[in-house]
Amino acid sequence: MKLLTISGSPHIHGGHSVKKLMRGVIVAMMPALLVSFYYFGLSAFIVTMVSVFACMFFEWFIQKFIMKVPTSITDGSAMVTGILLAFNVPSNLPIWIILIGALVSIGIGKMTYGGLGKNPFNPALVGRVFLLISFPVQMTTWPKSGLPFSTLSFDGLTGPTPLGILKGGLSQGETVNQVMSNVDMPRYADLLYGQMGGSLGEVSAIALIIGGLFLIFRKVITWHIPVAFIGTSFIFASILHMVNPELYVDPFFHLITGGLMLGAFFMATDLVTSPMSKTGQLVFGVGCGLLTILIRVWGAYPEGVSFAILLMNATTPLINNAFKPKQFGKAIKLKA
C-alpha cells in the first residue's frame, strides 16, 4: 500500500488563486485599454508596454538580486501595477519618465515593504504621485483628444483636461456656465465615451464601468468601495452644486471626468490596500469620495483621486481596527 497524504481539513479548495484574481483584473482593464489605444494611438500602446515590462523587470530584479527570494512575477500583480501606472499617465510621457515611475511603483511602493500583500499604499499610485510631483510639466501635458487612431508623436498637439479647464476658468473668475461654453470643453457625450484630454486609461467612463462591473460579477471585488466612493462624490458635489451652481459644477461632470471611475473601480479597490470588512470598505469609499471632491474644488490640483486614495490607504489599518465584521451571536434576538 502506498503512503496516503495526511493533512488537516478542509480537503478541497475552491480553486481561487492570486493568478486568477490578477487575470480577472487584467481582463477588466481591457476595455479601457482598447479605448485608450483608439484615442491616443500607438503612443498609448508604447507607454503601456514600457510600463508593464519595466514593472515586471524591476520586480524580478529586486526579488532575484536584492531580496534573494523566489521571484513571483508570474502571479500577474506586477503586470496589473504596470497597466495601472500607464493608465495614470499622459500617453505622450517620455519613456525615461515611465521607467522612473515603474521603479518607484515597484521598488518603493511595493518591494520595500516585502512585496505583494505587505504594501500599505497602492503601488501604481505611489509611482504616479511621485511623477506628478517630480515632473509636473510632463505629467500635465495631455495629448489633444479627438483624433482617433492618431499616430501622435511625443511632441504633437496637446490640450488640458476638462477638470483643468474648469479649474483654470474658475480661478480667473469665470462662472461654471462660462467655463462650460469654452471651446476646449468637450460635451457630455464625448466625456462619457472618453473623447477628452486626460491620462491614458481614465478617459472613458463607460469602458471603466464595464470593466468594474466585470470585476464585481467575477467577485474579484465587492460593490462596497466603488458604490461608496462614487455615491459620496456624487452627493457631496450635488450639495455644493445646489448651494451655488455658479461656482460649483454639476455632479455628473465630476463623475465622468478625471480619474474618478478609474479610481473607484480599479485603484481604491486594490485588495491589498483597502479594508477587510464591508463596513470598513464603505467608510473607506466615503473617505475617498469626500477627499476627491475636497481636493478638486478647493485644492491646488485640478484632480484629487490619487491623493484621496493614497490618504485613505494610510487609514486602512485604523479602519481595520475600528470596523470589525459583524460577529455571529453578539446580539441575542428572541422572537416569540
Place this chain on the structure above:
Amino acid sequence: MKTFTLGGIHPKGNKLSAQAPIEIFPIPEKVYIMVTQHLGAPSTVIVNKGDRVKVGTLVAKADAFICANVHSSVSGIVEKIDEINDASGYRKSTIIIKVENDEWEENIDRSTNLNRECKLNSKEIVQRIKDSGIVGLGGATFPTHVKYMVPEGKKADFLIINGVECEPYLTSDHAIMLEKAEEIMIGIEILMKALGSKKAMIGIEKNKPDAIKKMQEIASKYNKIEIYPLKVKYPQGAEKQLIKALTGREVPSGKLPIEVGCVVNNIGTALAVYEAVQKNKPLIERVVTVSGKSVKKPSNLRVRIGTPCQLLIDHAGGIPEDTGKIISGGPMMGKALRSPEMPVTKGTSGILLMTEKESKREASSMCIRCAKCVNACPMGLEPYLLQMYVESLRFEDAENHKIMDCIECGSCQYTCPANRELLDYIRVGKSKVGAMMRSRTRK
C-alpha cells in the same frame, strides 16, 4: 427560502451516491470497537479478554456526565483489548471481538414492524437514550442524552432536526430520509416528548428534492413536525447556522443552543433514538457513505460499528489506483486517515477516497488581504488575522478576536486565493487558547 446570513460558501455537491439505496453490509470476521467514540470523558471497559458477548452487550460504561456507553455490535469472544490509532492518529483503547454467529441480546426487538406508541415518560426516555449509548451521528458525536437534560430555568421551544447534510459527497442522511422517514418521525416525536417542546423543525437543503418530498409526505401525518427546505449553502449543517436559518435566533458566543431555546439533533440520531426507545436496540450500527470521484461503486452501507473501513472500500470496488488520501467524514471537515484499517465508529458518516491530484494542496503564498476569508466566515471572524496572531504566538490577541468561536468549517481556507493554511493555524491557536483559558479558571 431560508438560510443563514453570515458568510458561507458553495462547494460542488458531488453527491455521487445520492441514488444508491442503503445496503446491509455483511458482518466482518473481527470488529474493532473503540472505547471512546464520543466527545467527552472516556468510558470504562467492563469486559475482559475471553468474555463472550452478544449483539447489544454493554462493553464500556459511561461514568462521567458527558460520556456515552458502548455496546458490542457483534456476538463472539473478546480477543484482545489493545490500542489502535483513531481518526486523529492518537492511540486509543479498543476492544477487539472475534465474531461468532449473530446472537442478539434477548430484549432487543429485531422485527421491522413500526411501533408508534411510546409509553415511557420524559425521564425514562432520556435514561433509555443514555443507556443505549446514543451520540450525535452527524459527526461531532456529542452524547445525545446530555442535550435532553435541560438546565433549570431554560426551556426548549424548538427541536431542530438536521437533515441538511451540507458536506459534499456525503449521502447517508439523505438515504436514511428516503428509506426510514416513518421511523425518523416517531423518533422525533419521542425526542419532543423528552424535551417538552411544542414544535419540531426539520431543515433539508433543496438539493435533495426527493428527500424533502418524502419527508413532507410523512410529516403531514404528524401535526407538530414541519419540514423546511433550505437554500444550498455550506456550512448550513453546523448547529448554530442551522438554528439561525430556521428560527432567526443567534446562539451567543460560547453558549449552547438551549440558550436560545433550541435543541439540535441529526436525522440519523432521530432514527437511532427510535430504535433505542421503541426497539430497545442500542447504537451498534450506522449508515456510512463510501464515495470519491474514482470509486467504482459509490454506496450507502449499513455497517456494524467497529468494521474496518478497508472492508467497506472493498465492497465499493476497492481502493482506486489513483487514491492519494482517505478521509473519514466529508471533504470539508473530515479527517485524513493514516490507513484504511481504521474501524467505523459512531461518528463515521462517510469514507471518502480522494484522487492523488485532489489530495495535494497548492503551495501557499503571502496574504493579499482580499477579505475572501472574512466574507466566507459564517461566524463573522477574521481568519487572516487569527492566522497571523497564531503564527506570531499572540494567543491573547487571538482570544480577544474570538478564536474560540471558530467552528472549524474550513470555509476560509476553501476560498483563500493564496492557499494559506488558515484553519491549520487556527486549530493550533484554539488548542493553545483553550489550555490558557482552562489554566485561568483553575487558579
